[in-house]
Amino acid sequence: MKKDKPKYKQIIDAAVVVIAENGYHHAQVSKIAKQAGVADGTIYLYFKNKEDILISLFEEKMGQFVRSIRSRMAGKENAVEQLEVLIESHFYMLSEDYHLAIVTQLELRQSNKDIRLKINEVLKEYLLLVDEILHNGVKKQIFSEELDIRLARQMVFGTIDEVVTTWVINEQKYDITKLAPEIHSLLVKALSK
Template sequence: MAKRTGEKYEAIIEAAVRVIAEFGYHQAQVSKIAREAKVADGTIYLYFDNKDDVLISLFNEKMGAFISDMEQALSKVPSPVDQLRQLIYLHFSYLGSDKKLAIVTQIELRQSNPVVRKEIGLILKRYLAVIDRVLQSGVEHGLFRKDFDIRIARKMIFGTIDETVSSWIMDDFKYDLMDQVDPLHQLFLQGIGS
């Protein structure tokens, strides 16, 4: 298998986002992805075992890079209250700027098989750990209440952010996702703020 780097690899990942967003995962044949990437069908198999591997790799590349960027951005924000807002902002900004990627991550990944979901869960654990760190820091600095369960708050925060993006997609992008940042931030602070 070829190294998962380089122009062809990147072209396949980008093509997979477009094809899966347009046709849905189950109708996105490898040949369509190859045609969109302007590579031969067989080239896909130099980098990926199968279509599931393309989807897993797509998620790992896109969300892995997003999580790394988010961790770096949050490290520059001193207040956990502001980190929480920045986390919401970055999530909405990232998916709001790429509607096709939003469709793939919010809709198509959830319809995949258990093996794909398990692999995707591994990268999501990194994201959830970021939320946990923000919450724990807020508690330690006296900015968030001490009497809440961080795991439940994390589920509430991630679930709300996630559902907001899904609803935005299901509503055919009729409103600006960024308009939801401050209302959600205030809602979260009402629940966990000290």
């Protein structure tokens, strides 16, 4: 399995750094190869083309992201607590990975439609997680029984994403993890009966 070979992850990590530091449009394959400490051609032993690097990057990182949130959520049965963990984890993990935050919030959004469609596929995993929390909350009668899950999910994701993007645009000048309680409180109020 190619994904388990060390150079696979090595190249993806190099791509994150190069894109974050140079911007999407100046992230040439040769720069990524240099950063990864391999020859240009080696990239193509692990990835079909440049597009494939970006999609794999997102899959790999977003996969970890969702798995990590799920494991942190383990044991929490209450939807309010689950949402708390989701927000805290989301903010915490991006605050711990400076480069990844820039890449996911700003740079990867410049990619063409094909790449973004594939990225959206990957995002669905995250959105499903949000849906699970919302369904749980409604079932346990913590959230409003008339809640439109689809719209509520858009509010939750839209709010979190906007807060993170604003923080990245402001060059991460403040501690985003400190915003979690207030965001959580706002969202819970919106969702509750």
